[in-house]
Amino acid sequence: MHPGKLPHDLLASLLQRIHQRDPRVLIGPGIGHDAAVIDTGGPELLVAKTDPITLAGEMAGWYAVHVNANDIACTGAKPEWFLATLLLPAGAEPALAENLFAQITDACAAFDIQLVGGHTEVTLSLDRPIVVGAMLGQVPRDRLVRPDGGKPSDALILTKGIAIEGTSVFAREAPDRLRALGVSESWIEEGRSYLTNPGISVVLDARVACDAARIHAMHDPTEGGLATALYEMAEAGDVGITIESDAVHILPATAEICGAAGLDPLGLLASGALLIALAEEDCGDVISALAEAGVPASRIGSLVSPDAGVIMSDKSGRRPVPHFETDEVALFLTQSH
Numbered sequence: 248m249h250p251g252k253l254p255h256d257l258l259a260s261l262l263q264r265i266h267q268r269d270p271r272v273l274i275g276p277g278i279g280h281d282a283a284v285i286d287t288g289g290p291e292l293l294v295a296k297t298d299p300i301t302l303a304g305e306m307a308g309w310y311a312v313h314v315n316a317n318d319i320a321c322t323g324a325k326p327e328w329f330l331a332t333l334l335l336p337a338g339a340e341p342a343l344a345e346n347l348f349a350q351i352t353d354a355c356a357a358f359d360i361q362l363v364g365g366h367t368e369v370t371l372s373l374d375r376p377i378v379v380g381a382m383l384g385q386v387p388r389d390r391l392v393r394p395d396g397g398k399p400s401d402a403l404i405l406t407k408g409i410a411i412e413g414t415s416v417f418a419r420e421a422p423d424r425l426r427a428l429g430v431s432e433s434w435i436e437e438g439r440s441y442l443t444n445p446g447i448s449v450v451l452d453a454r455v456a457c458d459a460a461r462i463h464a465m466h467d468p469t470e471g472g473l474a475t476a477l478y479e480m481a482e483a484g485d486v487g488i489t490i491e492s493d494a495v496h497i498l499p500a501t502a503e504i505c506g507a508a509g510l511d512p513l514g515l516l517a518s519g520a521l522l523i524a525l526a527e528e529d530c531g532d533v534i535s536a537l538a539e540a541g542v543p544a545s546r547i548g549s550l551v552s553p554d555a556g557v558i559m560s561d562k563s564g565r566r567p568v569p570h571f572e573t574d575e576v577a578l579f580l581t582q583s584h
Contacts, residue, residue, distance in 0.1 A: 249573040250581055252470055255478075273391075274322075279483025280394045281318035281466060284386075291385040294324040298469075302516070302576055304375035305419045306442060308333075308350030310412070313448045314469065314518050315382035316358060320453035321465040321521070322393075324386035329355055331365035331380050336373040347376060358450060390457065397464035397484035397524035401550040404523040404533060406452045406542050407445045408496030409473050410512050411519030413576045415442040417504050421580060428507040438500040441519070445498075445543075449521040452542050456521075459536035460529035468517035470574045475514070477557050477568055480522055487555030490548030490568070508579055514571035524550055 248254065253261075259278060267275050273292065274284040282296040296318040300307040308331070316326040331351050335343060344367065355362050360382075417425060418438030425435055441447075449467050456462050464484055468476035473495065481488050497505075497512045505512045523544075525533060530546055537544040557568045 250577040251573045252475070254572070274393065277394070277483060279466060279479035279481075281321040282324075284322060284391065291387055292324075292391060294319050294322050294384045294386055295381070297379065297381040299377060299379040301377055302574075302580060303416050303420060306350060307376050307378040308347040309354050309442070310447065310518075311378040311380035312351055312354035312358075312360065312382075315380040316360065317447075317449045317467045317518060319382050319384040320450045321467055322384075322386055323390045323453065323457050323462070323465075324384040326358060326360050326382050326384040326450065328363045328383040329360050329380060330363060331378060333365070333367045334373060334377040334379070335367070335369045336375065337369055337371055339369060339376070343376060347378065351378075358448075392457065392462050392465050394464055394466065394480075394483040395485070397480065397486050397550045399486055399550055399552050400527065401463055401524045402527045402530040402546050403488065403490065403548045403550060404456075404525070404530065404544050405473075405495060405547045406449065406521040406523070406537060406544040407519055408498050408543070409468065409520055410501050410515035410517040411441045411445060411498065412447045412469075413472070413516035413574070414438045414498060414501040414504060415447070416516060416576050417508075417579065418500070425504060425507065430504055430507045434500050434503045438504060441498065441500065445519060447519040449519065451540060452521040452537065452544075455536050455540045455542060456523050456525075456533050459533045460525055462523060462525050462533075464524040466522045468520050468522065470516055471571050472512070472514040472517045472574065473520065474568050474571055476517065476522060478570070480524070481553070481557050484524070484550070485553050487551040487553050487557065488548060488568075489551055489555065489558045489560065492559050492561040494545055494547040496543070496545065505575070510575040510579060511569065511571075512575075513569060515575040
């Protein structure tokens, strides 16, 4: 198999083997499900998520907190507790552990998240550190945003643009290869800065949207980029999706780097953007509220009948959104130089 997510058909067959025996599990595993939701009997629901960081080495601790917090936020919940497993390569210096730990604690402090446990280990057969995060949060019952809540005729909003995380990973993990492709130092430096500006967090995006209107569904594009996220959102909600290609904002350094490397931004690791499905009449209010909070956003399309599929259109016509078996970041980093 290729690096990245399991093939769709294989993952679907594995998930079908899971038999939900506990009625307290309100949202369990599924394609397009960002996090699990468990009813513990109180006024708030418990939300749980785990996700590893495998492609980024330099800032893996920072990434781990943010990408797990993002998936909690996509349910309308507040991320509150974090556990981290740090797997370090054999021969790693103590400074690596210290640096990753500092990244985790700093990222947790930024969102008032409590680090409550985890595991550290030096292990064989690694060429870079791997950080596996697990995040817990809570959401009031009446504020839960379900992954299957999108409805045909809903508007679809995208915040910030694509592909913030992938561009940062390129610039931080492979700057020499980018230089060899003719990417200027200024574009590489701008790509590095995307980690924090506009940043890979969508916690603020989700909170502002949920405060401004009743949100039907949210999903954050991660591995496989916006294209994969659209297919996941469509499957989770049993809907079709149509987008206008020209409405999707591609960040400048992303366009420059992808152009030089011959890669498609639509398939590039995209944490930092948030897809929001909501009633058409609420679209303007949410975009305005996001703008007031300093989060650029635009309407990129609509949810439609599932028979329509996942379609993009531009001046050249209409066509299916492309599928990516491997994220463009993983493809680039695993190519021979």
